[in-house]
Amino acid sequence: MISSHPSIAKVAFTTNGYRLLKNAQKWRKAGITHINVSVDSLDPKCFHAITGHNRLQEVRQGIDAALDAGFETVKINVVLLKGVNDNEFPDYLTWAKNVPISIRFIELMQTGDNLEYFHKYHLSANVIRNQLLDRGWAQKKRSLNSGPAQEFTHIGYSGSIGLIAPYSKDFCKGCNRLRVTSAGDLRLCLFGEQGISLRPLLQNDNQKQDLKNLICDQLQFKRSSHFLDEGNTGITPHFASIGG
Ligand code: SF4
Incomplete structure (x- = not known):
């Protein structure tokens, strides 16, 4: 119903990916245009420790199914945590080498109930940004509808990288979210x-x-x-x- 409305061009959906393999084609046909999948580790053990589920392989297969189903973008959301999964940064880049995904590195944010956790695991987005620049990634100019992410591309990669850096200057400047x-x-x-x-x-x-x-x-x-x-x-x- 939503996607058939003439003034709605984009319908995005965020998922843990557990049912993606089964439903990717069905959701695409229903009019969902963009899909975001949380994949906080590419290591099965670490994925299990973070999510409580041993389902990384299923999720990866679901992402392949989403790419086959023809979503306009398939975004991968990753929160890098100090000492937990930040060593996997190069593995995410390798994934984006030949696969047209958009990987979103999201800086851990403080919320009402996570102060201790935040201080223990927070990794500044600047660290990731510097690593991207050192490896030859270039920051794209921000378009009007690009939202709060800083976008990076690299000539040798099919995929792209987005950085969500909530503690950076002017992060909220272009925010149009409700x-x-x-x-x-x-x-x-x-x-x-x-x-x-x-x-x-x-x-x-x-x-x-x-x-x-x-x-x-x-x-x-x-x-x-x-x-x-x-x-x-x-x-x-x-x-x-x-x-x-
Ligand atoms: S204003 Fe927008 S970008 Fe800033 S924190 Fe709130 S929702 Fe996020």
Whole structure:
């Protein structure tokens, strides 16, 4: 239904990939255009330690199936953690050598309940950025719709790299993201202080204009930045609570 709407050109879906092998073709046919898969390690043991599941092979097969199914982009999300999986950085690059995936290295962010974990495992995106530049990757000019990622390409690679560096200057400058939680709350930022409920205006089609007005009114409160540097993580206890 969403993909058949004439003004919607892009429908993206983020998944742990467990059912990708089975459903890639079906989801592509249903109109999903872009797919993001979390793969936090390429080492089966480490993957198991991070996710609690011994399913790396299945996920890798699912990604191949997604590439075959013809999604416009297949993004791989990776959070590199100091001393856990940061040694796998070269392995991800090797993967992107001949496979047209877009690997997203996402810097670990502090949330309400992970302060100790954050301090133990946080790896600055600058470290990754410098390694990419040292290896001949070039940063692309930011396009209007590229979102917060810094994009890198390399002439010898089929794939590309994106770097999500939330602690970098101007990270939020081009942010056009709004989120709706599974409970129907509108969130203006991953780390916002408030979430207004859209639920009462999602009950029937006659409420469409009121819903639009409410969302437009809320936009004025979207802030120009998060305040993570000051240790302010807003009302988000952890990302599972807001859907990533
Ligand atoms: S404003 Fe919030 S949601 Fe947007 S990029 Fe910054 S932290 Fe992320």
